Amino acid sequence: MKRSLRTTVGIVGAGALIALAACTTDPTVEQAPEASGEESASTDWFDQELYDKQFQEREATPEGPADQPYLQMINPQMQDTSEFASEGGKKVCFANASISNPWRQTGWITMNEQLKELQKGGVITEMETRDAQDNDDTQIADIDYFISEGDCDGFIISPNSTAAITPAVERACETGKPVIVFDRGVQTDCAVTFIHPIGGFAWGIDSANFLIDNLQEGDKVVALRILPGVDVLEQRWAAAEKLFDEAGIEAVDYFTDADPAEIKKIVSDELAKGDVQGVWMDAGDGAVSAIEAFEDAGKDLPVMTGEDELSFLRKWDETGMTAIAPVYSNFQWRTPLLAAEMIFKGEEVPKEWVLPQSPITEADLDDYLSRNEGMPDGHYAKFGGEDLPGYPQVWQDRVIP
Numbered sequence: 001m002k003r004s005l006r007t008t009v010g011i012v013g014a015g016a017l018i019a020l021a022a023c024t025t026d027p028t029v030e031q032a033p034e035a036s037g038e039e040s041a042s043t044d045w046f047d048q049e050l051y052d053k054q055f056q057e058r059e060a061t062p063e064g065p066a067d068q069p070y071l072q073m074i075n076p077q078m079q080d081t082s083e084f085a086s087e088g089g090k091k092v093c094f095a096n097a098s099i100s101n102p103w104r105q106t107g108w109i110t111m112n113e114q115l116k117e118l119q120k121g122g123v124i125t126e127m128e129t130r131d132a133q134d135n136d137d138t139q140i141a142d143i144d145y146f147i148s149e150g151d152c153d154g155f156i157i158s159p160n161s162t163a164a165i166t167p168a169v170e171r172a173c174e175t176g177k178p179v180i181v182f183d184r185g186v187q188t189d190c191a192v193t194f195i196h197p198i199g200g201f202a203w204g205i206d207s208a209n210f211l212i213d214n215l216q217e218g219d220k221v222v223a224l225r226i227l228p229g230v231d232v233l234e235q236r237w238a239a240a241e242k243l244f245d246e247a248g249i250e251a252v253d254y255f256t257d258a259d260p261a262e263i264k265k266i267v268s269d270e271l272a273k274g275d276v277q278g279v280w281m282d283a284g285d286g287a288v289s290a291i292e293a294f295e296d297a298g299k300d301l302p303v304m305t306g307e308d309e310l311s312f313l314r315k316w317d318e319t320g321m322t323a324i325a326p327v328y329s330n331f332q333w334r335t336p337l338l339a340a341e342m343i344f345k346g347e348e349v350p351k352e353w354v355l356p357q358s359p360i361t362e363a364d365l366d367d368y369l370s371r372n373e374g375m376p377d378g379h380y381a382k383f384g385g386e387d388l389p390g391y392p393q394v395w396q397d398r399v400i401p
Helices: 017-022 048-057 102-121 136-149 162-173 200-214 231-247 260-273 287-297 310-319 335-344 362-371
Strands: 090-096 124-131 154-158 179-182 193-197 220-225 250-255 278-281 303-305 352-355
Touching: 048 200, 048 231, 090 136, 090 335, 102 124, 102 335, 124 136, 124 335, 136 154, 136 162, 154 162, 154 335, 162 179, 179 335, 193 335, 200 231, 200 278, 200 303, 220 231, 220 260, 231 250, 260 287, 278 287, 287 303, 287 310, 310 362, 335 352
Parallel strands: 090 124, 090 154, 154 179, 179 193, 193 352, 220 250, 220 278, 278 303
Antiparallel strands: none
16 A cells, blocks of 8 residues: 655665666667656666566575575575686686775775685685776776786676676686676676676665655656666666556656766756655665755655665664665675685585675664664675674775775
8 A cells, every 4th residue: 555655754875886886887788868857768678587587586585594695595506616626725816897986895895804714714815806997998908917817716707897898708718717707797607606686676676666655646756867878777777667657656767977966956956846755766875965955945855765875874864764775785795705715615606696685674774773883974784794804993994905
């Protein structure tokens, strides 16, 4: 049953930083329209089969240890890796898209703390990393450098974009060394394992259904989107737009480039036209600016969706907003190194390693704020590194390796 809420409400978060964090524009795909307030061609990104798969995975019970979500697996199809088993310490080579935003920075800190722990066991002794700084050409050169260097025992790749990086990933696979892809995908299945949370459609389903459940038919939602052409982000909006249309919710979307000033201007302009009952975001970056636009206009806060970035969670708690925080699980940054250790030991891993991805609800909010007390605003509540060396100081000090 839908109900009308016009009291203080919630904002969006930063998991979609994840989007920016987890994805970058793929130059091989046609770009969606610029911010205009008009519907974009999200139908171009809608995939019913993938939508249905992710819808079901949201309700699946993951396999694996309850206290180690970064090792959990949803519907895994395990495969043999005995061909990669060998004695001695191993060097992994990591081609990273970037550490250009708080989501990626949080994950990068966690990954390096996980590395320290693994080095104690002697299987993985070294990780050489190259940072592409959000540039496809740079990452292609980075991967080719690792291949030509010839001393990598395995490759970990977080692609900058999908199609452009695919040939370089295939070249890494051709070396016969194990390749692990995580976070963003590529258009080849040559990697030993592809590690990622459930995905963009799951995010869109969770966030849109929350708004629909808390609004009435005919209510208006402003959708704030980071950028076009990124698969995970486009899938978030494609799912949300489908559900808004079916529920009779009026939704108008804008691209913001995650610019807080632009976000505030867009929301302020929409409020000048009339009431806005909901705000949907495909990433949490700039969520506080959206809330401030309502506060500055003297309007009741909208129903909002967000993410597990702490600035959003704290604003949600401070205002008593009606909100939910979708999550693009930041703890996934631990999994590639743990998978590499398993592969070097010849242990089975899933071909597609799907990690859990569950939103933070009002019932969870106090718990996650308490767990992350003392962390900076750009930190992500579900980072999953509480048992690693350096916790909590390294994350509090934001020590970027």
